[in-house]
Amino acid sequence: MTPAARTQAAIELLDEVIVAARGGGAAADTLVTRYFATRRYAGSKDRRAVRELVYAAIRRAGEMPASGRSAMLAIAADDGDVAATFDGSTHGPAPIGPEERAASSGVMPEWLVHALDRSGVSTDEQAALIARAPLDVRINRLTADVAAIDALGGVPIPGLADGLRLPSGTNVNALAGQVEVQDAGSQIVSLAARAQAGQAIVDLCAGGGGKTLAIAAAMGNHGHILATDVDRGRLSRLAPRAANAGVTIIEPRLLDPKREADALTDWRGSADCVLIDAPCSGTGTWRRNPEARWRLTPDRLGKFAAQQRHVLDVGASLVRPGGALVYIVCSLLDEEGAGQIDDFLTDYPGWLADTSDLPAGRGRGRGTRLDPFHDGTDGFFVARLISPC
Numbered sequence: 001m002t003p004a005a006r007t008q009a010a011i012e013l014l015d016e017v018i019v020a021a022r023g024g025g026a027a028a029d030t031l032v033t034r035y036f037a038t039r040r041y042a043g044s045k046d047r048r049a050v051r052e053l054v055y056a057a058i059r060r061a062g063e064m065p066a067s068g069r070s071a072m073l074a075i076a077a078d079d080g081d082v083a084a085t086f087d088g089s090t091h092g093p094a095p096i097g098p099e100e101r102a103a104s105s106g107v108m109p110e111w112l113v114h115a116l117d118r119s120g121v122s123t124d125e126q127a128a129l130i131a132r133a134p135l136d137v138r139i140n141r142l143t144a145d146v147a148a149i150d151a152l153g154g155v156p157i158p159g160l161a162d163g164l165r166l167p168s169g170t171n172v173n174a175l176a177g178q179v180e181v182q183d184a185g186s187q188i189v190s191l192a193a194r195a196q197a198g199q200a201i202v203d204l205c206a207g208g209g210g211k212t213l214a215i216a217a218a219m220g221n222h223g224h225i226l227a228t229d230v231d232r233g234r235l236s237r238l239a240p241r242a243a244n245a246g247v248t249i250i251e252p253r254l255l256d257p258k259r260e261a262d263a264l265t266d267w268r269g270s271a272d273c274v275l276i277d278a279p280c281s282g283t284g285t286w287r288r289n290p291e292a293r294w295r296l297t298p299d300r301l302g303k304f305a306a307q308q309r310h311v312l313d314v315g316a317s318l319v320r321p322g323g324a325l326v327y328i329v330c331s332l333l334d335e336e337g338a339g340q341i342d343d344f345l346t347d348y349p350g351w352l353a354d355t356s357d358l359p360a361g362r363g364r365g366r367g368t369r370l371d372p373f374h375d376g377t378d379g380f381f382v383a384r385l386i387s388p389c
């Protein structure tokens, strides 16, 4: 592809990303993969270059741009080489017209700036939310070939015995099951479960099982983990991943939304720990999905808050006396984090917030917050609550 054709491809892709963000369609990453699946003429260098243009344009536009072209014009405004590709060549974009407007620059939509301000997230911390994310993995000691993992050339992540930060672009597919791609923050908040061999743990919002597998490894594959979710597609990914990872203690169970408690009567009041990695806005994961900040609305945020309170109520009923409820969101908004826990503790007398022994993060309300600016991780809020004996 010529440089001009790459710019045109980025414009087309950005148009797709904008349409998907407006209509609840696929994530940018999926759209890029699909785009190239039907364009075999594009080589690996072309794909990488187009992907970088697309993500640079997404990161630069705080508000959703009017079009892919206006988003790329904003990149062209600062980069003469990109501007020169608007040359009207056969596969390239039309020349820039004198009246054409580039998309405005910014970190995120204005309403989110205010919401994060209210949650005590500084301007620098907000900017770090859309920086590039590193490639972190968790070494699975149940199956790991240490020599093969050493050969990847990663750097140990402070505070995580099994965490490794790899050079960007490292292909870890050949080591599936031996290493799990998992952000350092996700590994750190999983430690809040303080999982031990022999325990009975419920991972209520297990999804594809990123944290379930981390907990199983911490238990040395001894004990029992009930992994539940309401999303059949996500939960179905867990069993093959567990098999690959040599984990045998996980029991997946699909729940019916709003009727979760009916399917969990056998676990009522008996879990040593219930982990709730709740559905949330994902403001802490914008490094990986920067276009997600265009999708979020105050209405959607309110719906997440209601879901969070619902899963907290379901989870609390499963904890044994003296057991722990660990609440996690990958968001820095107090509505989803510290505020939820304040409300929970008001409504559940006798429950107490435990102190943090995590190797990163700072206190926020009755929990701990991790963020890219201070911790170099995705953003998370985590609280560990102890049920009355």
Ligand SMILES: C[S@@+](CC[C@H](N)C(=O)[O-])C[C@H]1O[C@@H](n2cnc3c(N)ncnc32)[C@H](O)[C@@H]1O
Pocket: 204, 205, 206, 207, 208, 209, 210, 211, 212, 228, 229, 230, 231, 234, 255, 257, 258, 260, 277, 278, 279, 280, 307, 310, 311
């Ligand atoms: C943040 S994701 C979980 C990610 C997962 N724990 C991991 O580490 O990969 C939140 C999950 O909560 C699930 N969920 C939403 N409402 C739920 C409910 N009422 N009961 C159980 N799971 C629910 C969603 O389907 C989604 O998979």
